[in-house]
Amino acid sequence: MCGSFVRCSALRTGPDVNPHSGTLPSPRDYSRREFCQAAVGVVVFFSMNPGPFLGHVAPGQLPLDLETNKRLDSWLRINPDGTVEVFTGKVEYGQGAITALAQIAADELDVNFERIRMRPADTSHSPDESYTAGSASIEVGGGALRYAAADARATLLEMAAAKMRAPTGSLTVDDGVITTSAAAGRVTYWELASKGLLARDVRSGIPLKPNSSRHIVGTSVPRLDIPAKVTGGEAYVQDMRLPGMLFGRVVRPPSYGAQLTAFDDVSAKAMPGVVTVVRNGRFLGVVARREEQAIAARAALQRAAVWTMPTELPDEASIAAFFRNSADAQVTTVSSRSPSVTAPMAVRTLRATYSKPYLAHASIGPSCAIAAVEDGVLTIWSHTQGAYPLRTDIAVVMGLPLGKVRIVHAQGSGCYGHNGADDVALDAALLSRAAGGAPVKVQWMRDDEFAWEPFGGAMSIDVQASVAADGSITDWQYDVWSNSFNMRPGQRGGVNLLAAWHLAQPFQHSPPREIPLPSGGADRNAVPYYDFPSQRITEHFLPTMPVRVSAHRSLGAFGNVFAVESFMDELAHSAGADPVEFRLRHLTDDRAKAVIRSVADRAKWRSGAKGDGARGRGIAFLRYESTKTYVAVIADIVVDRESNAIRVERITAAADSGLIITPDGISNQLEGAIIQGASWALKERVRFDRQRVTSRDWNSYPILTFSELPEIDIVLLNRPDLPPLGAGEAALPPVPAAIANAFFHATGRRLRDLPFDRDRVKAALA
């Protein structure tokens, strides 16, 4: 049944596998029999020495998120009806996190997967796990949940042992049924379950099940959220309807700094269905009985508002110069290494400059929230990535104590970082308050989302390297200029919600702070994973943000890996070396070498193969955040010299993200990241003039379409005995360098500025 796109292969190697990719021997048949097990190209198993991970901690310690949320019943509850409720502070936004967490809980508890009921994050009772971001849901959230499940299981076994008068060591569990080898009889979790059973703090020193006894982790369980999403179920906050619910829309200024000089709302107030019009400073909004009435009133208010727009934005074409001339740059050497005395002599020095534009999250569904006052508590249903941090900022703006604000997670459209989700939650709160606390659903219009979401920051990068006579790199100097990639709500020293800045009594955003390495923000993956005898990596962190920016999938890694991997290709070429061999030569980590070799094998990379002026192939590699998933990709492209378009024909990728919880889930995430990466690389760039953002719809911000779709072929390197590493972002950053390197291979010309649109291709070929 393999389709033509992701090429399938039943090839597998290593222990404990059957010829269906994605299935370890599994105790049961998941309800969706037709679930495609062949979506993953190839899974290669490695077995290494087991290491402690996913909930394993030093004696006397607890996993990170449990330290701060110790109550066991805030994580899970065992119910007499035979179900297990799991509460997590992590949220689903299409990445499959909730299903993977359910797998972890079921496995550790020894219950069937179908018994797990995942409950959405809710600040009234869920553990506070801050943001769901950075591909850390499984590493951190999964580790805490696994440990909590182990404690719950141990508790149940202790009770069963007492009841059955049998030693705990004689007990075994199968789907919640406890039996003992010492006597006849059995008892189930569901019989032992009682209210308050887990109403205590988690204990330290709880042993976890051995990795070898996992049955569900490692298998491709169908995602829990998909059936509702393909049948019109209530799957999103957009689909929620509360009794008496009204519809709100906001009327944003036409530009960041626009000031309202005249506003006549008389006619809008008289429009059919309009309940109220809100003006507070330059925050404007309307509440109506019907959605189309709110939209019509918004249009009327847009016509009735008179604004002055300052000339406040830098010239889009010279953003790099604007950054480099910035007076308040915070310059930090984030990594430096001095040459050893034995380092070879440099014979040649190369330099290049790269750039990345502002990029939009551009969610398909504009951001949406519902707010209502229930029993004096402001309750907001939101697709935020961080319910608790959002609650903090909402409480400040609304002048409420934390206990009077409740944020409940409900899914939205995919966000890929910090989009308008949090902002629209405050919009809904303000409009609900204006409507006397009635439930108000607010969804942004398309142009609200494009013009006002926080973008992924533009970047400018200089890199210089010296090479020895044999082509090996002796010294690497790297400078990156960019803004913050983390202006999310809930930070010290300000409020990071859009409407708060527009109120008559405005709030200020928090001071931008860089995220420390190894995670990093603008400098994420600025430090190459290669071993150079000498290097210096310098970050120029720019606190002034002329264009609104925040977290965008992979943060600075996208620009940095583009520069690092493009330049590695330039250096390989100047050394007359094969790009694959050249990378291997500068790496010592075997896992890094393994992904590069795997992708080269899979794509049948031939050293010395020549591009023909139109066709070319290029490779790029990263280890995400220097500590997480390894990815290597090879892009095969065709350059159309008539239209100056690059067509990406195929992207082959190999990834090692440690233990794979859900092979098909990882594959889905990697495919998505690769396609999004190709879209960013080939087409995307937020446009603005000196006054305002001009990308306001899908025509002015085009993304990759089905007609431009590459084939994708993925090899997963499974490491069942190594910690699972987040993979949702890791495949994006290597894509543009692989394409640019393929372009060089085809044409002998370099593309050093993203995106590679027709103008850039034309200029490169001129």
Next chain:
Amino acid sequence: MPQPFRLNVNGAEHTVTAEGDTPLLYVLRNDLGLNAPKFGCGLGQCGACTALLNGAAIRTCLFPVSGVGNASVVTLEGLGTIEKPHALQRAFIAEQAAQCGYCINGMIMTAKAFLDHNPHPTAAAIRQALAENLCRCGTHVRIVRAVQRAANGT
């Protein structure tokens, strides 16, 4: 002035009261309580709001309720349910062809109209048929495979 409209949606007759120029999308979602057609752009650019009008795919964000007349409207809910999914819905589940899933209504409804006239398409023809539907999550390869699977009846 608001006026009553008789609509045939998913095989049942409904009467709704709305302005004639109200986009069908809001009537389907808010008057009839249907979840599947989604607001994505309101501009006819993304396809998230797609439903069928006499079997043809339309963008309900731009289509006025007054334009429906006697035509029959079918939404994703009208194809099948979780318990009895349509072949396309089954195929999307089987292929796990969704990330956030917000675009998927448009993908399935556009594919339904297409397959009704082209029961055995090539992958290239499917990509062509979906060329005006946007997906931001990069689920494209799975979507094409799901449509192929449905067409193959596997």
